[in-house]
Amino acid sequence: MKLYDFPGPPSPRRVRIFLAEKGGDIEKVSVNIREGEQFSEDFKKINPNCTVPVLELDDGTCISSIDAINRYLEEIYPEPPLFGRAPEERAQINDWCHYINVNGFMAVAEALRNSAPRLAGRAITGSRNVEQIPDLAERGRQRVLYFFEDLDKQLEGHEFIVGDNYSAADIGAMVVVDFATGMVKIEMPEGLSNLKRWYQQVAARPSASA
Amino acid sequence: MKLYDFPGPPSPRRVRIFLAEKGGDIEKVSVNIREGEQFSEDFKKINPNCTVPVLELDDGTCISSIDAINRYLEEIYPEPPLFGRAPEERAQINDWCHYINVNGFMAVAEALRNSAPRLAGRAITGSRNVEQIPDLAERGRQRVLYFFEDLDKQLEGHEFIVGDNYSAADIGAMVVVDFATGMVKIEMPEGLSNLKRWYQQVAARPSASA
Numbered sequence: 001m002k003l004y005d006f007p008g009p010p011s012p013r014r015v016r017i018f019l020a021e022k023g024g025d026i027e028k029v030s031v032n033i034r035e036g037e038q039f040s041e042d043f044k045k046i047n048p049n050c051t052v053p054v055l056e057l058d059d060g061t062c063i064s065s066i067d068a069i070n071r072y073l074e075e076i077y078p079e080p081p082l083f084g085r086a087p088e089e090r091a092q093i094n095d096w097c098h099y100i101n102v103n104g105f106m107a108v109a110e111a112l113r114n115s116a117p118r119l120a121g122r123a124i125t126g127s128r129n130v131e132q133i134p135d136l137a138e139r140g141r142q143r144v145l146y147f148f149e150d151l152d153k154q155l156e157g158h159e160f161i162v163g164d165n166y167s168a169a170d171i172g173a174m175v176v177v178d179f180a181t182g183m184v185k186i187e188m189p190e191g192l193s194n195l196k197r198w199y200q201q202v203a204a205r206p207s208a209s210a
Numbered sequence: 211m212k213l214y215d216f217p218g219p220p221s222p223r224r225v226r227i228f229l230a231e232k233g234g235d236i237e238k239v240s241v242n243i244r245e246g247e248q249f250s251e252d253f254k255k256i257n258p259n260c261t262v263p264v265l266e267l268d269d270g271t272c273i274s275s276i277d278a279i280n281r282y283l284e285e286i287y288p289e290p291p292l293f294g295r296a297p298e299e300r301a302q303i304n305d306w307c308h309y310i311n312v313n314g315f316m317a318v319a320e321a322l323r324n325s326a327p328r329l330a331g332r333a334i335t336g337s338r339n340v341e342q343i344p345d346l347a348e349r350g351r352q353r354v355l356y357f358f359e360d361l362d363k364q365l366e367g368h369e370f371i372v373g374d375n376y377s378a379a380d381i382g383a384m385v386v387v388d389f390a391t392g393m394v395k396i397e398m399p400e401g402l403s404n405l406k407r408w409y410q411q412v413a414a415r416p417s418a419s420a
Contacts, residue, residue: 061298068304075297087285088271094278102316103336126313128356135343146338 001026001076004046004054006033010105010179011066012053013210017171018070020207022077026055039127049126067097070168082168092162096154096169104147104176110140112184144180148192155194159201166202174202211236211286214256214264216243220315220389221276222263223420227381228280230417232287236265254337261335277307280378292378302372306364306379314357314386320350322394354390358402365404369411376412384412 003019005012005028019026031037031052038050047054047064055069056062063069074083084090113123114137124130151173154161161169177199180186188195202208213229215222215238229236241247241262248260257264257274265279266272273279284293294300323333324347334340361383364371371379387409390396398405412418 055301057298057301059298061302063301063305065305065308067308068301071304072297072301075300087282088267088269090285091265091267091273091278091282092271094281095273095275098275098277106312124353130349130353133343133345133349136346139340139343143334143340 001058002056003028004031004043004052004056005029006031006052009033009052010108010175010183011051014066014171014175015053015055015069015073016210017175017207018073018082018168019077020210021080021082021166021171021205022073024073024077044127051125066172067101074168082166082171084162084167085165089162089165093167093169096161097172099150100169100172100176103143103150104173105179107140107143107147108176108180108184108186111137111144111180111186112140113137114140141184141186144184144186145189147176148180148188148195151198152192152195155198160198166205170198170202171207174199174208178203211268212266213238214241214253214262214266215239216241216262219243219262220318220385220393221261224276224381224385225263225265225279225283226420227385227417228283228292228378229287230420231290231292231376231381231415232283234283234287249337259336276382277311284378292376292381294372294377295375299372299375303377303379306371307382309360310379310382310386313353313360314383315389317350317353317357318386318390318394318396321347321354321390321396322350323347324350351394351396354394354396355399357386358390358398358405361408362402362405365408370408376415380408380412381417384409384418388413 003015003026005016031043033052037043038052044050046056046062049064051064053069054062054064055072063072071083084093113119114132114134120132121129123132160166161173181188213225213236215226241253243262247253248262254260256266256272259274261274263279264272264274265282273282281293294303323329324342324344331339331341333342370376371383391398
């Protein structure tokens with residue numbers, strides 16, 4: 001098993017944090033995204049969609065979505081469970097993971113990829129060039145603010161996003177917060193004390209620096 | 211357990227087909243989306259995001275993403291497995307489910323919701339109003355064509371999307387094809403013989419009419 005990885009961007013980080021929480025150790029191969037190595041012919045054989053990370057399984061199968069990679073890691077390293085301990089808890093974590101992907105992660109990505117000059121013509125990851133839509137960048141920023149509000153509401157009275165256990169939902173949401181406030185400079189609004197309390201707690205875990 | 215459901219739109223259909231393949235039987239409650247019942251105060255208590263379907267579990271937990279609902283049904287009705295029979299197969303199905311959601315389902319939804327006059331101010335589902343972006347509708351249509359190409363390539367030499375077993379990926383992709391060609395009138399391009407052969411096969415299953 002091999003993990004094609006690169007430090008900095010949010011997607012590979014979601015896998016590294018997951019793996020650190022599991023105490024798992026996998027051979028890592030660096031793919032220099034900053035120099036465009038993901039578009040090389042060699043890497044296209046590993047992932048025709050040209051995204052990083054990729055998990056290459058022992059049978060040669062290559063998996064590139066964060067969700068699929070982390071679920072596979074959950075099977076290989078079952079402890080501690082990060083996708084839930086019982087069907088009802090798993091259902092809520094899966095629900096929140098979906099929500100975080102669509103309304104958090106993709107909203108920040110829309111804001112960034114439809115505005116940054118260095119991403120002109122690259123508004124969507126993948127092998128095809130797609131032009132930026134400035135209105136979509138603006139909409140993405142607005143959606144991130146809504147996402148912060150929703151997350152704050154969910155965290156009221158909860159230590160973590162789903163109840164009392166740290167999970168894949170917390171990893172996803174923490175990376176979204178860092179992606180938004182760090183890389184895309186979307187400021188977290190005043191208030192939102194639940195969100196801020198939760199963020200301090202999850203960001204202090206040793207895995208957060210993975 | 212209760213399924214809040216409505217005939218017609220693609221999302222509830224993905225759950226009904228999944229359930230039909232399992233031979234499962236759940237109490238259904240109709241939420242008339244055409245008349246805006248999903249925005250009623252009563253339904254907001256069940257799902258503050260105002261989307262249908264929702265699966266209400268016996269402990270009162272309400273789950274609203276298709277992915278989380280179908281994974282819960284997989285736990286309740288394990289046979290036949292629709293999320294894979296072994297870790298490697300599950301990894302590929304999860305990977306394709308993600309791909310189909312982001313590049314298929316969301317592309318068609320972008321095309322529809324950013325152009326249809328009846329959805330003005332409702333470019334994204336949820337409790338908040340979001341204005342349409344006409345350029346995004348156009349981009350969505352283009353992305354659906356890319357999606358058809360990618361699916362055709364994946365189906366070369368495969369009976370189903372992941373190998374020889376019908377799975378949640380086939381359900382998702384079939385519903386995307388019907389959503390695109392039926393509701394949004396995006397024609398399937400010439401050629402793409404693998405996609406067309408596969409579509410005929412999956413659409414002929416009794417579950418397709420669920």
